[in-house]
Amino acid sequence: xxxxxxxxxAAALSVPxxxxxxTAPAEATDGADSQDVIVVTxxxxxxxxxxNSISPISVVSGDALRSxxxxxxxxxxxxxxxxxxxxxxxNGAGNLVEKINLRTLSSNQTLILVNGKRxxxxxxVADTPGIENGSSPVDLGMIPTSxxxxxxxxxxxxxxxxxxxxxxxxxNIILKxxxxxxxxxxxxxxYYRGDGFxxxxxxxxxxxxxxGGFVSLSAEYRHQDHTNRSETDTRVGKDVSRYFGMPxxxxxxxxxxxxxxxxxxxxAYAFGTFGHRYGESYQNYRLPSQAPALIPNGLNPxxxxxxxxxxxxxGIKGEMGDWAWDISSTYGGDWNNYTLQDSMNQxxxxxTGSTPFYFYVAGYATKQWTTDASLRRNFDLGLAAxxxxxxxxxxxKDWYRTTAGDPNSYYGAGTDGVSGLSPSNAVSAxxxxxxxxxxxxxxxxxDLQVALSGRYEDYTISGNVxxxxxxxxxxFSPVFAVRGTVSNGFRAPSMxxxxxxxxxxxxLGASGTLGYSTPGGKLLGAPxxxxxxxxxxxxxxxxxxxxxxxxxxxxxxITIRNRIVNAGTVSGATAIAALAAxxxxxxxGSTAVTVSYFxxxxxxxxxxxxxxxxxxxxxxxxxxxxxxxxxxxxxTDVLKVYNNLLGSPLLNTQTAAYISTYFPxxxxxxxxxAKLGQFGINLQEIRWGPSWTQRQxxxxxxxxxxxxxxxxxxxxxxxxxxxxxxxxxxRIRVALGANNLFNAYPNRAPAETVFAGVANYEQVGQGLDxxxxxxYASVRVKF
Numbered sequence: 001x002x003x004x005x006x007x008x009x010a011a012a013l014s015v016p017x018x019x020x021x022x023t024a025p026a027e028a029t030d031g032a033d034s035q036d037v038i039v040v041t042x043x044x045x046x047x048x049x050x051x052n053s054i055s056p057i058s059v060v061s062g063d064a065l066r067s068x069x070x071x072x073x074x075x076x077x078x079x080x081x082x083x084x085x086x087x088x089x090x091n092g093a094g095n096l097v098e099k100i101n102l103r104t105l106s107s108n109q110t111l112i113l114v115n116g117k118r119x120x121x122x123x124x125v126a127d128t129p130g131i132e133n134g135s136s137p138v139d140l141g142m143i144p145t146s147x148x149x150x151x152x153x154x155x156x157x158x159x160x161x162x163x164x165x166x167x168x169x170x171x172n173i174i175l176k177x178x179x180x181x182x183x184x185x186x187x188x189x190x191y192y193r194g195d196g197f198x199x200x201x202x203x204x205x206x207x208x209x210x211x212g213g214f215v216s217l218s219a220e221y222r223h224q225d226h227t228n229r230s231e232t233d234t235r236v237g238k239d240v241s242r243y244f245g246m247p248x249x250x251x252x253x254x255x256x257x258x259x260x261x262x263x264x265x266x267x268a269y270a271f272g273t274f275g276h277r278y279g280e281s282y283q284n285y286r287l288p289s290q291a292p293a294l295i296p297n298g299l300n301p302x303x304x305x306x307x308x309x310x311x312x313x314x315g316i317k318g319e320m321g322d323w324a325w326d327i328s329s330t331y332g333g334d335w336n337n338y339t340l341q342d343s344m345n346q347x348x349x350x351x352t353g354s355t356p357f358y359f360y361v362a363g364y365a366t367k368q369w370t371t372d373a374s375l376r377r378n379f380d381l382g383l384a385a386x387x388x389x390x391x392x393x394x395x396x397k398d399w400y401r402t403t404a405g406d407p408n409s410y411y412g413a414g415t416d417g418v419s420g421l422s423p424s425n426a427v428s429a430x431x432x433x434x435x436x437x438x439x440x441x442x443x444x445x446x447d448l449q450v451a452l453s454g455r456y457e458d459y460t461i462s463g464n465v466x467x468x469x470x471x472x473x474x475x476f477s478p479v480f481a482v483r484g485t486v487s488n489g490f491r492a493p494s495m496x497x498x499x500x501x502x503x504x505x506x507x508l509g510a511s512g513t514l515g516y517s518t519p520g521g522k523l524l525g526a527p528x529x530x531x532x533x534x535x536x537x538x539x540x541x542x543x544x545x546x547x548x549x550x551x552x553x554x555x556x557x558i559t560i561r562n563r564i565v566n567a568g569t570v571s572g573a574t575a576i577a578a579l580a581a582x583x584x585x586x587x588x589g590s591t592a593v594t595v596s597y598f599x600x601x602x603x604x605x606x607x608x609x610x611x612x613x614x615x616x617x618x619x620x621x622x623x624x625x626x627x628x629x630x631x632x633x634x635x636t637d638v639l640k641v642y643n644n645l646l647g648s649p650l651l652n653t654q655t656a657a658y659i660s661t662y663f664p665x666x667x668x669x670x671x672x673x674a675k676l677g678q679f680g681i682n683l684q685e686i687r688w689g690p691s692w693t694q695r696q697x698x699x700x701x702x703x704x705x706x707x708x709x710x711x712x713x714x715x716x717x718x719x720x721x722x723x724x725x726x727x728x729x730x731r732i733r734v735a736l737g738a739n740n741l742f743n744a745y746p747n748r749a750p751a752e753t754v755f756a757g758v759a760n761y762e763q764v765g766q767g768l769d770x771x772x773x774x775x776y777a778s779v780r781v782k783f
Contacts, residue, residue, distance in 0.1 A: 040116055041152040041172040042161055043451070045388065045441060054441075054449045054473045054483055056155040056540055056554045056610065062148050062176075067673070067682050069723055069737040069776050071187055071200035071222060073140045073148070073173075074098035079684065079721065079739075082632035082667040083155055083610050085767060087132045094126035096247055096279040096305060098141035102155065102168035103556065103608055104634045104663040106131055108564075109491055109532075111158065111166035112138035114173045115257070115271055117313050118162065120332035120368035123400070124305075125496035127513055129654075129763070131662045133566040134513075134598050136366075136496035139334065140173075142275035142309040146185060146202035147218035147255030149176040155554065155610060157536030159489030160453040160469035163394070163435055167489045167534045167558065175257040175271055178206030179214035182783055189776030192743055196227035196246055196771060204255075213260030222251040226282070227771050233285055234757035240285050242300050244759035246771060247281035265319040269328075272312035279305045283343075283417035283504075284755070290416075291349060299357075301343040301417030309334045315372075324376045333367035333399075340415055346587055347412020356408055362421035362502075363403030366495060370396040385443035396433040400495030402426045413510070413587050419503040422583050425518060427499045431461045433492075449473040453487075461498070462531050465490045481542040489536060493529035497564055497598045503584055509592030509704075510579060513566055516597055520578035524568060525645035526597040533561045548616040557607045559639075562600035565659070567650040569596040571706050592704040601650035602641050604659055608634035619676075628671040636660045654694040654709050664689035664714075664767040680725040682737075688717045688767035695753035695762070710753045717744050717768045733780040743773035 036049050037059045050059055060080055070076040077084050077100055085101045099107040112119045122139040126132045151173055158166040182205035189198045202220035209215050226248040230241040257271040283301040290299075315328025340359045349355040374392030381387050402421060404410070409420020434457070441451040451471040458464040469487035476482075501520075503512030516526035536558050543551040570578070575595045576586055586593055612630045619625065638660050641651045651659075666689035674681040694709035702708040723737035746768050748760050761770040 037150075039152050040174075041113070041170055042154045042156065042158055043441070051544065052449075052473075052475075054451050054471045055485060056483075056538065056552070058153045058155075058612070060151045060153065062150055065145065065148065065151070066185065066778075066780070067723060067725075068684075069187070069189070069721065069735075069739055069778070071145065071198065072098055073143065073145050073151075074100055076145075077151065077153075077171075079686065080669070081153060082630045082669045084153075085663050085667070087130055094124055094128055094132075095281065096141075096249055096277065096307075097122050097124050097126070097137070097139045099132070099135065099137045100140070100171070101131070101663065102171075103558065103606060103632070104636060105168040105558070105606065106135055107137035108135045108494060109165065109167040109560075110137065111162050111164075111170045112140070112173070113162070113170060114143065114273075114311070115175055115313070116172060117328065117330050117372070118368075118370055118396075120311060120334065121366060121494065122309075123334045123336050123364040123366040123496070125364070125500040125502070127502050129658070131658045133658070134497050134500070134564065136494050139309065141222075141251060141277070142253060142334075143173060143273050144202060144218045144220040144253040144255045146183075146204045146220050147175050147216070147257065147273070149174050155556070156485055156538055157469070157487045157489045157534060157558065159491075159534070160455045160467040160487050161437075161439070163433075163455060163457055164490060164492045164531075167491055167532070167536070167560065175255065176204060176206065176216045176218070177214060177257055177259065178204070178216050179208045180206055182206055184781045184783070185778065187776055187778035189774055191227060191771055192773040192775070193227070195225060196774070197223075197225040198776075199223040209258060209260055213258065215256070215258045218255035220253045222249070222253075224249045229761070229770055230758045231760055232757055235287060236298075240298060240300070241756070241758045242282040243284050244761075244763075245282070247279050249277055249279035251275065251277040262316075263318075266316065267318060268314075268316045270312070270314045273310065275307075275309040277305070277307045277309075279307070284758070286343075286416055290346060291344065294349065294355070295344065299342050299344065299416070301415075302341040303418055304339045304341060306337045306339075307335065322377050325374065327373045329369070329371040331367075331369045333365065336364045338362045338364075338418070340409070340418055343416045345408055345411055345413070345415050347414070347585065348408055351412070359406060359409040359415050359420060361405040361409045361415060361418050363401075365399075365401045365403075367399040368396065370394065381442075383442055383444050384446040384448075387440065387442040390437075390439040392437050394433070394435040394437075396435075397430065398433070398495055399430045400499055401428045402499070402501075410583070413505045413585050414503065416505060419505045419510075419512070419584060421501070424583055425501045427515070429495060429499055431459060431495070433460075434458045447475040459492050459531075462492045462529070465531060465533075479544055482540065483542065484539040485536070487536045489534040491532040491534075491564075493531065493564060493598075498529055500598075501582070503579065503582070503595075505584075505587065508587075509590040509594075510584070510586045511592075511594045512579070512596075514578060514582065514595055514597050516599070519581040520595065521597050523578050523581045524570060524574070524595070524597055526568060526599060529564060529598060530562050530600050532563055532600075535559045548618075549614070551613045552611070554610040555608070556610070557605065559603070559605045561603045563602045563604055563659070564598055565601040565651065565655060566596050566598050567601040567655055568599050568644055569594055569652065569655070569706055571704075594706060599644075599650055600642065602656070602659065603639040604636055605639055606634060606636045608632060621677075623676050624674075626671070626673045629668070631666065631668045633666045634663070635665065652706060652709075654696065657692060657694040661692035664691045667767060678727045680723075680727075680735075682723040682725070684721040686719040686721070688719065690714060690716055691767065693762055695749060697752055698755045699752045710750060712747075712749060712753065712762060714747050714762060717746060719744055719768060731782040735778045736775070737778075738773060738775045740769065740773040744768060745772060746770060
């Protein structure tokens with residue numbers, strides 16, 4: 001495979017450039033025409049399609065998303081693409097954030113765009129174990145699915161095109177631009193176990209705006225009940241815990257997309273979203289022995305998050321002579337307020353004889369303001385296609401703020417479950433980003449495409465970086481083509497990674513993450529964060545025997561230096577001292593106290609192969625069957641582990657496994673979608689490959705060790721999804737379906753690695769959901 005990558009690199013010269021969406025995309029279609037959909041991600045060529053794309057890109061239509069039976073964009077994409085996975089964390093407020101992983105890399109390493117414009121990230125920093133620990137990506141759940149026309153997935157490094165974060169690839173969400181009509185969707189679902197009821201209702205409506213414009217409006221409501229997969233708590237011999245299960249939430253999202261022709265060559269546009277979510281997640285059960293007179297039945301602490309999220313973009317574009325220009329500005333942010341119910345502060349109770357059971361523990365907020373300007377012109381040099389040159393610039397301002405909890409939440413050891421954020425640990429920070437870019441593309445020969453991109457970015461906190469990308473495609477015939485890219489990229493540390501601090505306290509111990517600039521972080525010797533640097537190589541083989549049969553094989557290699565990980569874990573007296581520096585006193589008799597910090601811990605190399613194939617079989621009279629098969633194979637090596645100031649490795653066996661073997665090593669998706677008159681059958685089979693994690697011991701001689709772990713293997717699992725649909729009229733569609741039809745579950749974890757016998761499945765390493773099978777019913781009405 002190395003020879004293939006090097007051959008690709010040699011074929012494409014590494015010269016800088018930039019590309020970004022300029023033209024309104026065509027609406028996505030299914031079946032035989034899907035290869036001819038115009039794409040706008042990673043290119044400025046207004047005629048680029050999936051079929052002739054110079055980079056590995058795929059398009060998922062809105063109909064395909066809805067046919068999965070998943071009301072959330074995150075889960076729908078996971079079912080449709082083998083290159084997309086998601087962390088299966090079954091507790092914690094961070095699980096409310098809908099995020100995805102491309103090619104088994106962190107969600108922080110995938111860039112999310114909406115209509116070609118950078119989207120702000122969530123203020124929530126994931127603090128649960130796994131590769132997502134520390135991630136604060138874009139929350140896909142705050143974009144109404146009813147507003148989405150289609151999604152473009154670029155499986156290629158694109159930092160030279162879009163800037164920071166685009167190491168694994170880019171997801172570009174294209175909003176509907178309908179100027180008339182609309183549709184209403186409703187869906188209810190339930191898990192086989194009788195819990196986790198979900199309900200989703202949405203509407204989209206488009207209308208004309210004067211003589212030369214449109215407005216497309218969307219609204220959506222989503223409800224999700226708790227699930228509970230906790231088992232008998234061995235400490236009390238009863239089913240008292242609700243810790244291991246899906247969080248509950250209620251969410252309202254709104255969407256707007258509008259455009260207006262100011263003249264024959266000037267077009268104004270605007271789009272935006274608003275989201276409001278209430279979510280709640282249970283923590284570990286607290287024993288009555290903590291305060292028998294006060295809590296005779298124990299406690300199940302409940303973390304609650306009240307969140308508001310919005311984004312608005314306004315721009316104007318047009319043509320002036322031979323130049324096309326585009327100027328836009330995007331402002332957005334995310335605000336979270338955390339409270340804690342059914343918890344107590346043991347330190348406060350011991351000092352005063354009383355404690356509240358409800359606390360405000362912290363607030364987290366992030367904002368982003370991005371302004372773009374670009375110019376594009378085609379020059380006729382007598383080549384097979386004009387030479388297209390684009391130049392532009394970008395200015396971005398990022399803000400991050402944390403708010404202290406009420407005094408009762410951080411007094412002494414703080415509240416059980418999640419300790420309140422003290423004023424000394426609250427931060428308010430900002431940074432600015434300036435960028436300039438250039439893009440060049442042409443066809444020197446009829447069958448040869450070349451694209452070169454370059455970008456310079458300067459961060460006030462983490463310095464400057466120059467990135468470049470070169471892409472090449474050659475079509476030997478209409479049936480056979482090859483393409484390759486080579487690029488370097490980077491990811492600046494997120495504001496959350498730089499400043500996030502959070503500590504959880506129990507009667508037996510404490511654990512948490514300390515920002516590198518905090519007193520506790522400084523005591524541990526946490527250094528300032530450096531940007532991640534990457535090198536990407538890819539090579540593709542494309543075979544299109546006919547307009548109905550398509551194959552693609554994409555090989556890739558992604559090397560990342562200075563990978564940011566929540567590492568530097570310490571325990572015992574050093575951890576207690578670091579917490580004390582933060583003003584947090586652990587409870588007397590604590591036996592398990594650990595703290596960590598975000599740091600540049602390792603260099604890694606990820607190699608893989610993506611395969612896709614599709615066949616459209618027309619049956620006559622409008623009937624057809626679409627067959628598809630797709631697969632991803634991946635392998636990650638940890639090339640180097642850095643040491644802390646004491647000379648100890650920053651990654652232990654467990655954290656190294658989170659990076660290298662956390663996700664399934666392969667994933668297959670087989671599909672059949674039949675349209676037979678008024679009826680439809682959508683059958684999908686997903687094969688989740690094996691994965692390996694290193695589990696912590698909770699009993700035995702190695703209990704609570706941070707150096708000795710249990711090597712745990714998740715076996716291959718098959719997941720069957722089925723949807724049966726009917727169209728009584730051209731405007732009405734009803735469907736019944738099941739996800740995980742045969743109720744498959746991952747491997748059970750060894751008893752000695754399960755805390756109190758409650759969570760008996762691996763929470764972070766498997767591809768298959770631990771909730772089991774579910775069924776649903778849906779209806780769609782067009783008007």
